[in-house]
Amino acid sequence: MFSPAWAAFASLLLPAAVLAQYNLVKEYAGQSFFDDWTFYNHFDNLTNGNVNFLGATDAFDDKLAFINEAGNAIMKVDNSSTLKFNQNRNSIRISTKDQFTVGSVWIADIRHVPYGCSVWGAFWSSAPTWPLGGEIDTFEAVNQDYYSHMGLHTNPGCTHSSDAVQSSKLINSTDCSVQANGNQGCIVSNPTPSSYGADFALTGGGVYVTEFAIDGISIWYFNRSSIPSVLQGNVSSINTQQLGIPVANWPADDCAINQFFQPQELVFDITLCGDYAGASSVFFETCTGVCYDDWVLGDPSHYDTAYFEVSYVRVYGQPGELTVLQGSSGRRSAEVQTVAALFLFALGSLYAFAQFL
Template sequence: MKTFLSTLTLVSLSQLALGANYTLLKDHSGNGFFDDWAFFGNYDNLTNGDVTYVNQSQSTNLAFINSAGHAIVKVDNTSFVPYNEKRNSVRIGSKDYYALGSVWVFDIAHLPYGCSVWPGVWSSAFKWPDQGEIDIIEGINKMTANQMALHTFAGCNAATGTNAINQPSIANCNDTQGSGCTVAEKQSNSYGESFASAGGGVWATQFDESGIFIWFWTRASVPASITTATNSIDISSWGNPSAAFPSSSCNIPQFFGPQQLIVDITLCGDWAGIPSLFGPSCAPSGNQSDPSLCYITDVINNGTSDYATAYFEFNSIRTYGVNSSVLVSFDGKPESSSNSSTGSSSGSGSSSGSGSGSSNSSGSNGSSQGSGAKINLMVTPSGLYAGMAVATFLSWLVL
């Protein structure tokens, strides 16, 4: 009976998650793509990657709009990097945070791939690890399929037996004791050269009290409800998600706070640079247990050929919500109407999660491997210090 009731719960949650219309909140596309993003502007102190994330003034050749009107985010593949230095790359975070009741759609023509390359499209709350992380797109080196994951503190698990296309390879989302709960994509063309050859594809993430659901479609299979969407989107025809994390096994409002969208590319680091993962497919020869193998083989010297495919090409990133109050500041408070939307929004009220979560990436080609914490307290170091000062002052007032 317990099993039967759990199954009914999963079915009902899935139906609830699929039956909603959402209003456009932000349309990141064309010449204004980068307007509402902040550049990290610091070395990778989050996953120990061998990159320096440039600030916006240094990003001219690494973050730009190409002749097709698409946004390019890439690794520097023209500079000679001396030993003991890092290669330039980009990490951007949305200036907006999204509360429960939102949907994020990523239309991408090209993903970064290649030896030492570790890209991510993900989200994280201001308070990490207490309010969770969602990994939507992530891979390393010569992986051929995308990996999705949640990272939280103890108590959140990925449900098995859902209607999702892919089931979790690791069910425990507790990042402090592993690599989060991971789901490997089994559909074709979700990463690497095959993704690019197929013309790219689309991911969508629903962030909802009933659960977190991630869809992927290769270019030929993108639903008409996405390609024709203007000021709103209907997700009821999307079918089964690629990954489903229903609230029946993870209390979403408890473990996830408002999420900031993040795009980055690092090199080597705590996952791609692990000798046992890098060496077999990417090291030409030498000691494959050397921890600096990835850095020495690819990062330094001339990176022109190594990183020719290490770039994102975004057609658009569009975000939607049940109403405009889903668009919030990092502390979960609704933004002012002047900053709330570039599309049309209506309605009032919001549903905002609070609680705990954490960040740490995992595995390749179905195997799980910890990748190190991707702490996201604030997009920029100066913002972090300002946020800490505000928090300290507020706590003093309460006392």
């Protein structure tokens, strides 16, 4: 019999990555939530949505970003202005000033997510050198979707494994390449009925956990009534092995993490229409009319539900490891890693060529 005592002894022999023990290294919460985020301050030239992402000053002045009475961060779409043709609606896109390395976990307690026709909201992460450094979508959903989605976007060569250990059976696509299937990515739907929309709000939202580990990427979701005790309160350390089977999992066997991913910036954003929510094949699945004409230009109250309410985002790292690359120095570090990776690739190619000769 495999006794608990032997299990405890065996755990001492396992590497840190397998032990999955992480300590708190960064928290975004309360009145200081927005202090270490960068506001994009540009029209949506990234996904071709019909929004202007406001800079910090305008976002706070216009009350599109603020801390509510409950102490939670609100990020929302303008739901009061009547627009004229060719105008875009104001919205929010923020990214962390710091980047977080392989061997980290981020946890987001989210009370409300943006939803409604034309709405495309996401909580995700990306390397500054996208797509070279990869993208991890923890939460993404559009229009009146029944489910939210999780996924990866990478350079060619990364796929979702048929051996992935995960609870969701709703696998939308398996090729993570940005060059495949119109950059659909390798997407897994969250099968929890309350993972999006009005049901998410009515049930008090929930907690997302994303593990960015050398042996793979995993995402858990717990609705408000099922949050495990190990995630409740001011948790200073976590062990992801105590969280059970993740909703989605991308093992390194079919997607080498150190090859396809670099340190990640966390991102919240809400756009309207655009390449995904506005695509006719997607929009007409759950909505009617013309995305821009009937919704963006329509009654601004369409966007009364187009907001994030976030209690906190916490980042954890493995003991003794560098997890946080701070500000511009972190960006430079990522660039150095990119150059180093290209140099090593070139050396490997020269070596292979020499062997061939």
